[in-house]
Amino acid sequence: MSKLTTQLKQQLTNNPTRPIMQDAEKHWYNGSELNEERETWLQYFQNQGIGYNDVVLVALNNSVTYSLVVQTLWEIGAIVHPINPAVTDIQLNEFEEQYNYSAMILNSDIEEPDTLATTFEKRPKLTTLHEPEVELYIRRIHEAHVAKVPFDNQFAIIMHTSGTTGKPKRVGLTHEQLFANSNNIIESEDLTDFDRTMIVMPLFHVNAMVISNLATRLSDGQLIFRPKFSAHLFWKEVFDEQLTWVSLTPAIIEILLQRDEQPKSNKLRFLRTASAPLLPSTHEEFRYRFDIPLIESYGMTEAASQIAQNPLHAPKQNSVGIPFGTDVRILNNDLKELGPDQVGEIALKGPSVIDHYLDPQPETFSDGYLLTGDLGKIDDDGYLFIVGRRKEMIIRGGENVNPLAVEDCLKVLPFIKEIAVVGTSDKIYGEAVTAVIITNDDQTDHRYQLALLKNQANNQLMPAERPTEYIFGQSLPKNATGKVQRTLLAKEIEEKQYIKEA
Template identity: 30%
Template sequence: MDLGTLFEFACERHPHYEALVEENTRLSYQELNREIDRLASGLQALGIKQGDRVVLVLKNRLEMVTLYWAVQKIGAVFTPINFRLSPEEIKYCVQDAGAAAVVYEPVSEHAVREAIHELKTLKIGVQGAQGVDVTYGELQKKGTGKPDRPQIHDGDVCLMLYTSGTTGRPKGVPRTHLNEYSAAVAHIVQNQYEVQESTIGVMPLYHTMGMRSLLSMAFLNGKLVMTPDYSAETVLQALDQEKITCVYLVPTIFHDLVYHPNFAKYNLSPLKKLGYAGAAMTKALTEEIIKKLRPEIFVNHYGSSEVYTFSICNYLDKKPGCAGKAGFHQRIRIVVPDPDGHSTPDDLVPAGIPGEIIVDLRSSEAFQGYWNRPDATKKAIRDGWYFTGDMGMIDQEGDLYVLGRVDDMIISGGENIHPLEVEDVVAKHPKVAEVAVVGLPDTRWGEIVTAFIVPKDPSLTVEELDEYCRDSHQLSNFKRPRKYVLVSAIPKSPVGKILRRKLRSGEYEELIMKRESAS
C-alpha cells in the first residue's frame, strides 16, 4: 500500500468533505484530488519520474500540500527544506539529495536562485516567483489530467526530511511509504483522533510534526487549515473561525497562544485534543494550558524525524513534563551515556539513574539510515537500536523523563546536572517569561550552571531570582544557577528547540542588569 492510493481511498469515501482551507480558498476532497492529478501529470510531462527527489523551499501553503500528494502519486520523493535557509545551505541540500527539481516562492527566491544557478535542476515557481522554468499554473496545464501511476512498494522512499543541523551539516532522513503510513496511524491512535477532525497547518511541512498533521487529517477525511504567515493572532483567529478540534504544536506556539493578550476574546471550545513535541515543556506552561484550554486529551509526544514515536504521555495533569511510556510501535531503553558512541544496547542503567535513551529500530515507523552519511548512520544505529543522543531517566513507575541532550549535560564540581530540572524551577518565577540553562566554562568548577532569562516584568532582578532558587524545595543547592543573564530572546531553531550552543558562544542580546552574577 502506498500513500497516494490511501489518499484516493479517502477521496472516494467522503468526496464532499472539506479537505484543505487557506484564506478564501476551500477545497473538498474531490476538488483537491482533481488538482493533485493535474499537478502529478504535469510533473511527469516535465520528466519527473519515480524515485526522483523534488526539493521544495516553500512556506506552509496550499501549493505545498497539493505538490506533496502529486509527488506521492508518481512515486517521487518529497524533499522539503526550510525556506529560511541560506544559499549555501540550500545548495548543500539540493546537491546532497541529487534533486531533479526545486520548487520555490518569492520569499525563498533570492536564496534558491543564488544556490542553484550553476546546477542543472528544473525550477518550478509558486506565487509568482521569478527565474523559473515553469510556473505552478503552467504545471497544471502540462499534463493530461491523470498521471500514469507506477507500481509503488511500501518499502520505497516517499519522503526525505533534512534534520535541523544544529550541530553540523543537515542529515537527510529517507522515509518509506510504510514508515509514513505507520507514523500516521500511530499519531491517530496516540492522540485519539476520529473521522472528520480538523487541525491547523502551522507546523512546518519540512518537519516531522507538520507531516503528521497532514497525513492524519487526510486518512481521517479531516480538514487542514493552512497558515503561510505565522502569528499567534492569526492562529487564534483560525482556531476560532474554523472550529478546530485538534492541534499538534511545539511548546513555543502554545506559549504564544495562551499568553496572548487577546486570548480570552476567542472561542476555542471545540479544541479538545492537544499534542506537543519538538522540545521540552515546562511545568508552568503545562499547567497554564490545562487551566486555559481545558483539553480532554493532552499528549506529550517524544520522537524524531528518524523514528517518529519514542514515547507518549497522556497524563500530564498528574505528571507535567513526563514523556510517559514507549509508543504504539516502540520500546525504549536507558543506557550508559557516551558522546563518542561506544556504549551498547546492553549497557543498561537502573531506574532513577540518568542515561542515554535508545529505541528499537524494528518499529515500522523507523528509518534505516541517513542519506549519504555512513558515518552518522554508524554512530546512531547499533545492534538494531537507534541511539537518540538524548538523556533520560525512568522513574519507579516506569515512566520516562527526558533530561536534554547528552551534549547538554552540565558537569559542575563533578556533579551531573541536567538543564531541564533547573529550568522547571526558574520558569515558575512570576516575572520570568522564558528560561534556558547551560553550563559555562569555569576555572574552579569546570562548568557553572548559568540561567539565561527573558523577563516578563522589566523590574526582575538577579537578586530576586537567586533568592527564589535558593528557597526552592525542588532544587538542590549544587544545582542552583551561579550566574543569571537577562536576555531579549532565547535563540531557537525554526521548530522551537533551544539552541544552547548559541548561548554558550555568546550569540544573544543581553539586557541591562543590576548584578553580573549570583554568589
C-alpha cells in the same frame, strides 16, 4: 502503489463533494477539486521527465498546494526534500551540490537565486486552485526518469534533524515508515473523519508533515492550512473553524500564556505538544489558565515523528506518555537495559524508526536500536519521562546538572519571559551553570531581578545546580519550530556576544 500513496489518493476519490482542505483565504476544497489539482501536477511532473528516485526540493509556505505536490511526487516515485522557504542563496547552493536536484519548487515571491541561473531553467508558473503561484525550476541537463509506482520500502522524504546539539543529520524516511507512524498517531489520538485540525507549524518539519498532515488525511479528517502561527488569531480560529485538536510546540504554548485571550470552543478535544521539552511549570500554568487537555508527547525525525504520547483519557503530568508502535528501552553507559524509574539513554526500535543515517553514524546504533542521546526513565506503569539531553547535561565539579530542572525552578519569577540554561567553560569546575534570561519588560538595570534570581536559586536548588553566571539578553537562538539551539547559545556566550551580569 505504496500503502501511503494508495490511501492518500483514496481520501480524495472517496470524498468527491466533501470539504477536505481549507487554504489561507478560508476557501474549502472538496475531494474532486483536489484530485483534479493532483492530476495536473502529476501530468506536469511526468512531462518534465521527473520520476523514480529523483530528488526534488520543496521550499514553500504551508498551503494546500504543498500537501498535494508532495503526494504527487511520491506517486511517481520521486523523493521529496522539504526545506525552510527562508533559505538563503548560499544555503540553496550547498543543498544543490549535495543532492543534485532534478527540480526545485519555490515560493513565487522569492528573489530568483543566482546559483540556479546556469543549472536550472525557470518554467512558466503553474497556477491551480486559488493558491498563490509557485516557481518551478527544472535542471537544464537532466536524464529523464520514468515515473514508477513506489514500493513501501522506498525513500519518500529526506529531512534534517534539528541540530540543537551539533550538525544536523540527514534522515531518509520510507513510505512504510511514514505510513506506520501516521497510523500510530491515528490510534493514539483516536482520530476519525469527525476531526479537524489547523497546521500552524512549518511543513518542512516532521511534526507538521506527519502528525498534522498525514495522520489527518489518512484518518479522513479535515485540514486547515495557515502560512504560519498567529498568536492573536489562534483562539479565534479554533472557535470559528470548529477545530477538534491542534499540534503545537512549547514555544507556542509560552506565547499563548503571555496573552489575555481565553478559548471559547465546545469542539476542541485536546491540544498536543512536542518538538521540545515542556517545563512542568508551564504545563501547570496552561492547565490552570485554560482548562484544556494539553497532551505531552515525544518524537523525533529519526522515528518519523511520534514515539510516545500520553493517553487522552489517562495522561500523567510531566510524562511524555506511553510508546505507541515503538520499542523503547532505557540503557546505561554499557548499553545494558535498566529497570523501572532508572535514568539512562533512551533507545528506539520499530517500524517507523530508521536503522541508519544518510551520512553514516554507526555509533548512534546498537543491536538494532537507535541511541537517541535523550535521557529518560520509564515508570512501573510504562510512562516515559524525559530527563534531558546527554550532551546538554552540565557537569560541574563532577556533578550532573539538568538544565531543564534549573529553568523550571527559575521560570516562576514573573519578570521572566524566556530562560535557557547552558554549560559554559570553567577552568576550575569544568563547566559553569549559565542562565540566559529574556525579561518581559524594558528595564536596563537588572540588579533587583538578579537578586531575586539568586534568592530563588539558593532556596530551591542544590549548590551545584545554582547558576554561577546570569545573562540578560534580547533573544535566544532558535530553530524553525521554536526550539532553543543550546549549542549555538553556549558558543555565542563563549564568544562574548552576551554581557554577563554576575
